Amino acid sequence: MTSFTHHMPTRLIFGPGSIDRLSDEVASIRHRCLIVTGRRSARLSGLLETAQDALLSAQIESVLFDQVEPNPTLSTITDGAKLAQEKQIKWILGIGGGSALDAAKAIALTAANGSDIKEFVCGARPARPPLPLVVVPTTSGTGSEVTPYSVVTDPAECDKFGISNPHMFPRLAILDPELTTSMPEKVSVDTGLDALSHAVEALLSSLRSPFSDMYATEAIELVFKSLPSVREDGSFIPGRSSMQLAACLAGMAIADTRTLVPHALSYPITVFYDIPHGRACCLLLPAFLERLSDLDDEFVQARVAKIGGLLGNKDDAPDALRAFMESVGVAPRLGAYGVQDSEIERFAKQSTGKGHLGISPGEWSMEDLLDLYRRSL
């Protein structure tokens, strides 16, 4: 074993009904809070009102920013950060899917530094830490509640960019599986496939650690067993709990390992074809595993076989993954979503400089990236 780092400073409160603890948990903060959430789902489910009531009973004044779209854009972050500065916000409560949580993180960083989000996307080091964050996830996928990352979308570049900052881990995450029961079947599946992609990529990252291996292995087992059950019955709380735990564990794994080539290549696919994030990542995974099986590297081959075994076929991991996707109603090839050969050359080109490549097994030239896309069509 070589050296590794492991860091997970987020306090977790997990379990059905745990949202009831929000008021007590934040009561000592006292300062004005910005609630950051999506445009519809938290209001429709009643969670937004529950959270606002919890803050009121803790005598905390709150301001609402409910303009976060799926795959939050730079301009949304700018709007949220402006509001946070105008209202002299001291901490942020993020409620919703990964998009709302990532927006909360990026707004927290931008507002604290009085700067433009684009600077951080371009790699500038912030002078100040982000505003403190408390988060309540309502999807089971990204694990954003336990990562130091925020992924933001730049439509002009047709790409998504990850910002990473060691202070961007939320202070507290309330993981209440009951809050995920309102997800429609498709959102449950798409987000669940993101958790699976994180876990698979974590097992193959050069930054893996004994902790990330443990979290990722458990996460794959949980997704394999529980995603079909929540797809069948969205109100099945044991299945929802398992998926919430799987997403969190896979998030803890990528907090150590970051994500690999499939995530990098998924970003333009999501922005250009509007394929949800988790589905887009997972569609690129079988071809990634196929290529890794061809590498002359015993460790990588053993890892690919382990992933296949966890998904029911240790002799053919790519096939096991495609079969699992089909079993949850997902067509496993990009072509089924209208992805065209004529576009992917541009996507491969814009992905060549990304940090995901250097921590993935093997070499990743422009031709290799193109080959991965083509095998996925």
Ligand code: NAP
């Ligand atoms: P999402 O974009 O947050 O949500 C997808 C859709 O589901 C939205 O329309 C949302 O509606 C709705 N929704 C959320 N929770 C719901 C619920 N309980 N009931 C009904 N509808 C619900 O999806 P996501 O997959 O969780 O997040 C994806 C984003 O996270 C991407 O931008 C991705 O790049 C990023 N990501 C971040 C990390 C990280 O470490 N930070 C890791 C992986 C991915 P509303 O908008 O109305 O709420």
Ligand code: FE
């Ligand atoms: Fe992801």
